[in-house]
Amino acid sequence: MGSHALEQLLQEFYRGSKMAAARIISLVERNDPAGREILKQLYSKSGQGYIIGITGPAGSGKSTLTDSLVKLLRQQNRRVGVVAVDPTSPFTGGALLGDRVRMGELSLDSEVFIRSMGTRGNLGGLSWAARDALVVLDAFGCDYLFVETVGAGQSQVDVARVADTVIMVDVPGLGDDIQAAKAGIMEIGDIFVVNKADRGDADKLVRYLQSTLELGQQNDDEWQPPVLKTIAWQGTGVEDVLKGIMAHRRHLEQSGLIVSRRKQRLKEEVILQVERLVQMRLSEGFQSEEVLSRVYCRELDPWTAAKTMINSLSGKKCEARNP
């Protein structure tokens, strides 16, 4: 993409063109150098939006809940962005992204932008593309940004690395073993939602979650994660979830935690980017054969070899090739 086309795309973006925003996200997602360049410029405009992560098992009603929450925020005249991430098949590289099914009416709202993404190469974790899409929509002027990920291991933990408030959605009737496995990831939830409360056993799950939360009570920040029941497809209970989000936000802002948490997250992100760059350089045919054979002959120990490699890496210009 030439610099003129790039400039034009940016101008359309600043004029509020959704097509431009969508194309920028695509550029970023496919690692196009133009995407990097644009992101560099947009970054200074981001950081205004409040990010809400929604995670939980497939089919628990995350998209339905998001749809309901967005509609409430629209009544308050907020501009909202949604990034919905679904798994990419590791075998074919294809993905079926079905989150929009629950958000059909929102498509037409001029102040709402919804983007579906596959996890692509990023098995497990939240993709860089999803983080970047949030930056783009933030710079686009969204007051609230939702990121929906299927709760499976790493992506669930990752969502806490980008979101200010993390909502864990759960449903009754998934079985005790799954409940037990949950104990380990309970720390990352700021709000717990028991959806499909129209079904039996919702109260049992609420009690289970509450008691597990009490067990793990090690909060330094004194936030007590609420456990809320919803029937998302009717919108029942969703107002309380929004109130919970606002209360958590106030808590973060009044305690100053919002600043320290965001700083901590950015620190983690920069470190991850360093790792990513180093990995890319190493996999890019970096001249390591000689060093490796010296290690094999025991002339060099692996630690010293690694230091040698890092030193010669930093001598090269990382910008030479865009990620």
Place this chain on the structure above:
Amino acid sequence: MRKIRVLVAKVGLDGHDRGAKVIARAFRDAGMEVIYTGIRQTPEQVVAAAIQEDVDVVGLSSLSGGHELLFPRVAKLVKEQMGDQVLVIGGGVIPEDEIPALKEAGIAAVFGPGTSLKEIIDFVHTHVNRAS
């Protein structure tokens, strides 16, 4: 190779989307990213979603009529708002003699009930615009 993004939508009033889901899965299995939007989508909704998703292809399904108005409307809006490079294709229960008019209106291909999934996927691979 650049990943192909396809939006699959079921327009019209009936609530049957089995055909649309079958084709959505076939696109996925062919390595594409499929944004499935569900039933009873208006042309305006389809195009608004296609824009936000920046898709290369819009695939429309219709079973119970209405396609003679709905498909051309989508094609027109896509062209106006996204440009010529987006491929709009249609499928479902569509009488043979209505196909020429649909093509005239900007639907690149119309696939009847007998079409094999492979034929549809091959068509997309051949005709999708990969330039950005």
